[in-house]
Amino acid sequence: MTYYHSLVCAILIFSQLFTAVKPDLATDKAVLLALRTAVRGRTLLWNTTESSPCKWVGVQCISNRISELRLPGMGLAGKLPENILGNLSQLVTLSLRFNALSGSLPSDLSSLGNLRNLYLQSNQFSGPLPTFIFSLKNLVRLSLGSNNFSGPISSDFSKLNRLGTLYLEQNQLTGEIPNLDFPGLVQFNVSDNLLTGRIPKKLSSKPKSAFAGNALCGRPLKSCNGNGTKRKVKFSVGLIAGIIGGFVVVVLVIFVILFLVCCRRGGKKDEVSVFRPSKESEVVKIPKEKNVENEDYFTAYPGLNEKGESVSGKKLVYFGKTEKSFDLEDLLRASAEVLGKGTFGTAYKAIFDSGMVVAVKRLKEVVVPDKVYREKIEAVGKMDHENLVPLRAYFYSVGENLLVYDYMPMGSLSALLHGSRGAGSTLLNWKVRTAIALGAARGVAYIHSQGPTVTHGNIKSSNILLTTSYQARVSDIGLAQLVGPNSSPNRVNGYRAPEVTDARKVSQKGDVYSFGVLLLELLTGKAPTHAFLNEEGVDLPRWVQSFVREEWTAEVFDVELRKYQHAEEDMVQLLQLAISCSAQYPDKRPPINEVAQKIEELYESGV
Secondary structure, eight states: OHHHHHHHHHHHHHHHHHHHHSOOHHHHHHHHHHHHHHHTOTTOOOOTTSSOGGGSTTEEEETTEEEEEEOTTSOOEEEOOTTSGGGOTTOOEEEOOSSEEEEOOOGGGGGOTTOOEEEOOSSEEEEEOOGGGGGOTTOOEEEOOSSEEEEOOOGGGGGOTTOOEEEOOSSEEEEOOOOOOOTTOOEEEOOSSEEEEEOOGGGTTSOGGGTTTSEEESTTSSOSOOOOHHHHHHHHHHHHHHHHHHHHHHHHHHHHHHHHHHHHHHHGGGOOOTTOOOSTTOOOOOOTTTOGGGGGSOOOOTTBOTTSOBTTOOOOEEOTTOOOOOOHHHHHHSEEEEEEEOSSEEEEEEEOTTSOEEEEEEEOOBOSOHHHHHHHHHHHHTOOOTTBOOEEEEEEETTEEEEEEEOOTTOBHHHHHHSOTTTHHHHOOHHHHHHHHHHHHHHHHHHHTTOTTOOOSOOOGGGEEEOTTOOEEEOSTTGGGTBOTTSOOHHHHTOSOTTOOOTTOOOHHHHHHHHHHHHHHHHHOOOTTOHHHHTTTOOHHHHHHHHHHTTOHHHHSOGGGTTOGGGHHHHHHHHHHHHHHTOSSGGGSOOHHHHHHHHHHHHHHHO
């Protein structure tokens, strides 16, 4: 028995040595099971009966070894055990962010020589920044923000010469920032710590937000120089000069405003209604000197008689339950202001004498035959859904095409997203953006429900209009099918699906692609035409996917959304849905009714 026992022990020792020399997927699986036991993950419902862990949630493999372990927001708690994770020798990405892990980091993480991405932000790790990090020579992205790390920032960080991201914000780090030298550093943040002293010159190009919440000085913050009489004198002179210059500018602006007011009052008697028709073949234009913007206003139309009818007897055609409280002559007499010039023509806000307000779109370059035009427009006019901008009436004549819609006082989603960031973005919190996404999805789903070939054709943020309660309404339905093939610039704007070569022939799958880009725009705050995206011909979906692959997901979201950390899982789900919608191949995109259903589930979970 003694001999047999010794033999068994020898075999076990040999197998352990062999495993240590040549670990395999079974070893990796054992590591994950030990980790799950140690940190009590509430949602790590892995199917342990499967022979391969590569199908488990958060696990990715390459060459039959675990290469990525991503467990963000999984409810992990407690301390990471020693001598566990270090056995995942082929690990490239480790993400344990947004959990409740505490204590110090296990030293065996130094064994992960292939590690490129380490994301441990938003936990409760404490103690000094671990020195083993400096041995991870392949590290590219390191995020330790929102923890309880204390002590100084070591100059040894400079040993990580491949580092492109270093996030240490919202900890309790003390002392000065060392003169770090990162050749490829792109993202850096040490804000909200207890740091003091001067910002190193090599980091002075980083934004102010990267250093906020400390007792730091130097570029990009305030100067550290508090001495010197000459500098104080120069500053005082500059301040005085600035005050004087500002006073002069204010006075000039007041004079200009008074001058314009006087001119406007003096010219009121000679104003001409922007829509008033003249003789039968004339076009009456607003005098430009009365209002600078009026050069873009409506002109009266040729071929109209005194009753507002064309010579062929055409009138406004009304839809649905629209009250016929105005006719073409009323419309022509109404005052109007330009709302904007878009792909298919110019939009106006028309104000009747009665005070009623409508939006009027004056189309250009309609190329389809009269019969086709009427059929398309009348099909749109019959659509009735709370998430569509109602088409109330239209006028069609040779060379003149008018569409009358309900007026949306809040304007477009595009204007709110990309206008004044100080005003609009604050209003677009996570709940509002989810509601807008849901409303737009429902509107497009209704359009698609009208038939397998019925499409919108030009989905983009400027065609999502908002009510005063921020309800989304889809506009410009079907207009892409009525204009010339070169009139829609969506290819340039980044909304058009890769397979679409003619703007008049967009399939429902093409609509889904455009809607996916719209969702990405809503989440990132970036327009598909953003110069940053297009420097090398990169479109918004590919730009987002590059961040997701590299585990930069949190950095993808609009700054205004990052404050809603409790909703990050929902944001990530909506992001993944947007990526699915904007897949390169049409058959990979989900139908829009399924998209609307998933967004509804996200919206209701956050209410």
